Amino acid sequence: MAALLVVAIIGAAAFAGWAVFVYQPPTPVPVAQVSPAPSPQPTTAIPSAAETPTPPPPTPTQPPAVADTPIPSPTAEPTAPPPTEPPPTPTSPPTPPSSSPGTGFDYGINVHLFGQDGPPIAQAVNDLGFHWVKHQVRWHEIEPQKGEYVWSEIDRLARTCQDANLYLLVSVVTSPDWARNTTEAEGPPANYQDFWNFLAAMAERYDGDGDRDAPDSPRIHAYEIWNEQNLRREWCCDGLNAARYVELLRGAYQTLKSIDPRVIVVSGAPTPTGTNDGVNAIDDRIYLQQMYDAGLRNVCDAIGVHPSGFANPPDALFTGGDYDPTRGWDDHPFFFFRNTMEDYHNIIVRNGDNKKLWATEFGWASNDGLGVESCAGWEYAADVTAQQQADYLVKAYQMAKNWGWAGVMFAWNLNMGTVYGLKCPQGEVGRFSILTPDWQPRPAFYALARMSK
Numbered sequence: 406m407a408a409l410l411v412v413a414i415i416g417a418a419a420f421a422g423w424a425v426f427v428y429q430p431p432t433p434v435p436v437a438q439v440s441p442a443p444s445p446q447p448t449t450a451i452p453s454a455a456e457t458p459t460p461p462p463p464t465p466t467q468p469p470a471v472a473d474t475p476i477p478s479p480t481a482e483p484t485a486p487p488p489t490e491p492p493p494t495p496t497s498p499p500t501p502p503s504s505s506p507g508t509g510f511d512y513g514i515n516v517h518l519f520g521q522d523g524p525p526i527a528q529a530v531n532d533l534g535f536h537w538v539k540h541q542v543r544w545h546e547i548e549p550q551k552g553e554y555v556w557s558e559i560d561r562l563a564r565t566c567q568d569a570n571l572y573l574l575v576s577v578v579t580s581p582d583w584a585r586n587t588t589e590a591e592g593p594p595a596n597y598q599d600f601w602n603f604l605a606a607m608a609e610r611y612d613g614d615g616d617r618d619a620p621d622s623p624r625i626h627a628y629e630i631w632n633e634q635n636l637r638r639e640w641c642c643d644g645l646n647a648a649r650y651v652e653l654l655r656g657a658y659q660t661l662k663s664i665d666p667r668v669i670v671v672s673g674a675p676t677p678t679g680t681n682d683g684v685n686a687i688d689d690r691i692y693l694q695q696m697y698d699a700g701l702r703n704v705c706d707a708i709g710v711h712p713s714g715f716a717n718p719p720d721a722l723f724t725g726g727d728y729d730p731t732r733g734w735d736d737h738p739f740f741f742f743r744n745t746m747e748d749y750h751n752i753i754v755r756n757g758d759n760k761k762l763w764a765t766e767f768g769w770a771s772n773d774g775l776g777v778e779s780c781a782g783w784e785y786a787a788d789v790t791a792q793q794q795a796d797y798l799v800k801a802y803q804m805a806k807n808w809g810w811a812g813v814m815f816a817w818n819l820n821m822g823t824v825y826g827l828k829c830p831q832g833e834v835g836r837f838s839i840l841t842p843d844w845q846p847r848p849a850f851y852a853l854a855r856m857s858k
Contacts, residue, residue, distance in 0.1 A: 505667050506536075506572050506626055508707045508761045510806050512858065513537030513574070513815040514839075515766060517824045519558045523565035526820060529840070531569055533854050538566060539574040539629075539765055539815045545581035548603055556610060556619065563611055563623035574627040574671070574815070576765065577604065578639070590641035593631070597653050601660045604628070612665035629709055629765055630657045631673035635692040637685045645687050647695030655704040671763050672701060674709030677739035689739065690748050697756040707763045707812050708753060712745035714769050716788035719743060719801040734785045742767060742801055750810050761812030764805070768817035769797045770836035774847065779836075780829035786836045795852035798839075802856065816853070820844075 512535040518526055519540075530538055540562055548554055559575075566573040584594035594600050609617050613624035634640045634650045643649060650673065658670045675689035687695075693708075701708075715734040717723075719742040728735035738744035749762055770786035771794040772779055779786045789797070798816055805811035822835025822842045835842055839849040 506669065508669060508763070508812045510761075510809075510811055511536050511572075511813045512802065513539060513572075513813045515539045515815050515818040515821070517818070517821055518562050518565060521820075521824075523561060524568070527565050527569035527571060529819060529850075530571060533850070534856075534858050535571075535853075537572045537574060537813050537815065539576060541632075542575045542577050542607075543579045544577060544600070544603055545579050547607075548581055550581075551583055551599070554606060559607075559611070560619045560623070563619060563625055564621050567621065567623040572626045573624070574629060574669075574763075574765070574813070575625055576629040576632055576673075577607075578632045587642050590638050592639070592641040593643055593649070593653055597656055600653065601656045604657055604660050605664060608661050608664040608668065612668070614665075625668070627669035627671055627707075628657070628661055629671040629673060629763075630654050630705075633676040633711065634673050635675040635678070635687045635689055645683060647687070647692050648699040651696055651699035651701055651704065655700065658704040669706045670704075671707045671709045671765065672696065672705040674711045674763075674765050676711050677713050677745050679737045679739050689745075690752065693749060693752050694756075697752065697758070702756060702758045702760075705760070707761050708749065709765050710745065710749050710762050711766045712742045712749075712764050713740070713767065714742040714797060714801070715740045716769070716785040717741050718793075719797050719804060722747075732785070732788055743804070746805070746808070746811065750808075753810075759810075761810060763812040764814045766815060766817040767801060768837045769794045770833065772836055775827055775836065775841065777827045777832075777836075780833040782830075783833045783836065786833075791848045794847070795849040798849050799852050799856050802853075 512533070514530060514533065514535055514537075516526055516530065516538045517540070518538075527538075542559060546555065547559065563573060579591050580594040580600070582588050584596070584599045585592060586595045607625070608628075610619050611623060611625040612618070613622045615622050630653065631650065632639055635645060635647075637645060640650070654670075654672060661668050661670055675687075675692045677689050678686045679688065680686035681688035681691060693701075716732065717728065717735055717740055721728065721741055721743060723735070723738045723741045723744050726736070728740075734740050738748065746762060746764070753760060753762070769789050770779075770783055771789040771791050772786045773789070773791040773794070802814055802816075805814045816839070817837050818834065818839075820838060820840050822832070822838035823840060823844055825831040825834055826842050827835045839847050839853065841847060
């Protein structure tokens with residue numbers, strides 16, 4: 406039996422000044438019309454030990470007819486609450502980043518700020534010494550009726566990041582019902598121009614040029630276009646098709662760049678999966694190559710990736726067989742952070758490209774210290790201790806920095822557990838959080854804060 410590698414890179418000594426820190430009970434911020442992003446769902450059926458997952462039976466559906474859409478031209482159409490006291494800064498305040506970030510390596514984390522008191526959350530990111538945050542923007546919440554926008558929460562998000570000297574990546578997903586021919590699952594719009602028009606309105610408001618901007622002219626620095634589009638649940642019901650996705654991305658890229666040439670456009674990250682039935686999922690490595698075949702190289706600035714680690718250490722490399730026969734989630738390359746990152750990089754190089762990989766979600770779930778069992782579909786959270794979660798995250802950042810071809814790495818996540826709690830099924834996100842549902846730092850928070858940057 407192959408032994409599970411445990412990466413021990415965090416010192417055992419207590420971090421002076423942080424050990425006794427306790428967050429105070431927070432106060433929620435009322436929010437109208439904007440709901441929290443839903444919790445991610447498992448990407449495959451759940452395996453038993455030494456068993457690779459198989460897809461669920463396909464659900465019959467009639468894909469809508471989607472008309473061909475021309476390339477867009479620029480358009481004129483456009484809280485479970487936070488701590489009332491932020492944690493103390495571990496050393497010195499982070500150096501404010503430059504006004505125009507590049508695509509190279511940097512430190513980021515996924516946050517949930519809608520409906521929350523933003524400044525303490527931003528302060529927690531500053532205390533980590535990170536420069537970037539990622540937040541999901543659900544199109545259907547911001548433009549519930551065509552041409553009618555609800556910007557208030559994005560205004561507050563962007564302004565909070567600006568005030569805290571943080572870069573902001575938004576992942577733009579989920580079409581409104583008025584833009585689709587079906588209400589089944591989530592999926593792209595029937596007419597891609599509707600999405601490009603929304604991005605045009607958004608880019609104009611958050612380009613920071615002082616013209617038709619949000620109050621105080623905050624910027625959105627980067628856009629990730631869609632999410633896990635190799636899965637039917639995210640790309641229903643247009644038929645899983647990398648070329649169709651690249652068409653959506655191409656128009657998004659041209660629209661955003663025509664309004665804000667400085668903005669970074671990240672391709673939507675496929676989800677790692679061994680399922681390749683073409684109905685429920687397409688293998689993510691195959692899908693990425695299909696994206697390149699459709700012209701990916703010329704329509705983005707960075708390549709999105711979701712390198713899940715499941716219960717496997719970040720430096721573990723799957724080369725065949727069964728990594729640990731005593732459990733599951735370890736008998737296929739997609740269960741391994743390192744395999745996913747290296748496989749994607751190799752595909753990029755094979756296609757004559759040199760773009761950086763932006764890991765827009767990565768992390769390790771752990772039940773340890775939370776007093777709960779695993780949610781169905783995330784049983785591997787029982788195989789990772791809180792200290793291993795901390796060690797694995799630190800090691801992953803160190804590996805990415807040393808590779809030289811990784812861009813910004815966004816840990817999943819800071820505070821989702823404070824929003825969704827731990828009750829299944831949505832509470833699975835709380836197992837990944839580095840703050841507990843009552844806003845206490847977990848070992849990973851301390852480890853990332855004292856990690857050498």
